[in-house]
Amino acid sequence: MSQKNSYYVAQSYKNNQRIKEILRELPLVCQDYFRSISQTKSPLTRLAYAYDLRLFFQYLCDERVSFANSSPELLTAEDIAQITARDIEGFQDYLIQYAKKPEDLNDTVSKRNSSPVFVQNGALGIMRKLSSLRAFFDYLFKNELVSANVATLVELPKKKSKPILYMEDDEVQKMIDAVISYDGLSEKQKQYAKTTKNRDLAILMLFLGTGIRVSELVGLDVSSIDFEKNSFVVTRKGGNQTILYFSDQVKNVLKRYYNERITIEPLPGHENALFLSLQKRRMTTRAVGNMVKKYALIGAPLKKKLSPHKLRSTFGTNLYQETGDIYLVADTLGHSDVNTTRRHYAAMSDQHKREASKRIPLPDINDTES
Numbered sequence: 001m002s003q004k005n006s007y008y009v010a011q012s013y014k015n016n017q018r019i020k021e022i023l024r025e026l027p028l029v030c031q032d033y034f035r036s037i038s039q040t041k042s043p044l045t046r047l048a049y050a051y052d053l054r055l056f057f058q059y060l061c062d063e064r065v066s067f068a069n070s071s072p073e074l075l076t077a078e079d080i081a082q083i084t085a086r087d088i089e090g091f092q093d094y095l096i097q098y099a100k101k102p103e104d105l106n107d108t109v110s111k112r113n114s115s116p117v118f119v120q121n122g123a124l125g126i127m128r129k130l131s132s133l134r135a136f137f138d139y140l141f142k143n144e145l146v147s148a149n150v151a152t153l154v155e156l157p158k159k160k161s162k163p164i165l166y167m168e169d170d171e172v173q174k175m176i177d178a179v180i181s182y183d184g185l186s187e188k189q190k191q192y193a194k195t196t197k198n199r200d201l202a203i204l205m206l207f208l209g210t211g212i213r214v215s216e217l218v219g220l221d222v223s224s225i226d227f228e229k230n231s232f233v234v235t236r237k238g239g240n241q242t243i244l245y246f247s248d249q250v251k252n253v254l255k256r257y258y259n260e261r262i263t264i265e266p267l268p269g270h271e272n273a274l275f276l277s278l279q280k281r282r283m284t285t286r287a288v289g290n291m292v293k294k295y296a297l298i299g300a301p302l303k304k305k306l307s308p309h310k311l312r313s314t315f316g317t318n319l320y321q322e323t324g325d326i327y328l329v330a331d332t333l334g335h336s337d338v339n340t341t342r343r344h345y346a347a348m349s350d351q352h353k354r355e356a357s358k359r360i361p362l363p364d365i366n367d368t369e370s
């Protein structure tokens with residue numbers, strides 16, 4: 001199980017190359033920092049840190065008077081030592097809404113547009129970026145490059161707890177029925193759906209039956225599936241691998257698609273991919289998300305924000321309702337901290353407590369005077 005699949009290796013290489021490109025735009029000390037975390041953080045996490053630090057240093061040079069005559073790559077360790085908590089508070093305020101340059105966008109169409117795109121961050125997005133700064137300044141402090149970790153002096157915004165958005169059983173059934181019968185689809189959508197029916201059913205059932213992440217699903221290879229053991233290996237966030245198991249019901253749907261898939265000749269470079277697009281390439285997370293949303297809105301038209309992650313939440317909800325075991329749910333979903341799972345399913349935990357209180361055997365009260 002230790003051998004990474006080709007998709008994960010390719011993605012890691014791509015992310016590492018992108019990190020190297022961004023580092024050319026950052027202060028020299030950042031190279032030492034990223035070298036120090038290369039063995040403890042995944043390429044994807046390090047790439048997120050790189051984007052966050054680039055945004056921060058761009059902000060300093062564009063918005064703060066004390067850094068106005070410099071550019072990020074020219075800042076020295078001595079310059080960085082002059083950064084104050086007030087600078088970081090200004091960055092926190094800046095993050096609420098800022099203009100992103102076309103060259104910094106991931107979307108190819110947006111890059112062609114010369115106009116900047118305005119980006120808004122909620123509490124979660126701001127927290128993540130400030131956490132990246134805290135980690136960076138912690139490295140600087142431990143290596144005696146700054147006198148204090150000023151990032152810790154800035155209070156993180158409070159994340160508002162939201163109820164879990166998941167699909168009810170009847171909504172799930174309507175969604176699956178739509179894939180099978182094409183009900184609710186336009187005539188154009190029906191033409192494509194007839195070709196992708198087995199694939200789409202397999203994807204939806206994997207989400208609902210295993211709680212797999214969309215990034216893990218698109219990374220599955222044909223060789224990942226073990227039909228004898230009803231299992232497959234996924235590469236989790238952070239690069240760790242684990243085995244997920246599926247039911248016979250999922251197996252039947254997956255096997256049907258698998259038999260169809262092995263008759264298709266993919267484009268070069270996509271030979272190992274389990275889930276293929278109509279162009280015979282490995283499906284992207286965006287393509288899977290669009291497919292899920294199309295069918296999920298038929299099943300639950302009032303729930304506009306349904307996504308692969310919400311199908312994952314549906315699996316987690318059903319697993320917790322069936323078992324009441326928060327540790328099992330956390331392990332199956334791949335949460336590194338069970339408290340993350342506990343926060344998400346706190347409301348259902350209270351329901352389990354209420355139900356448990358009704359099951360406690362108590363003596364009868366035969367007080368005729370009351």
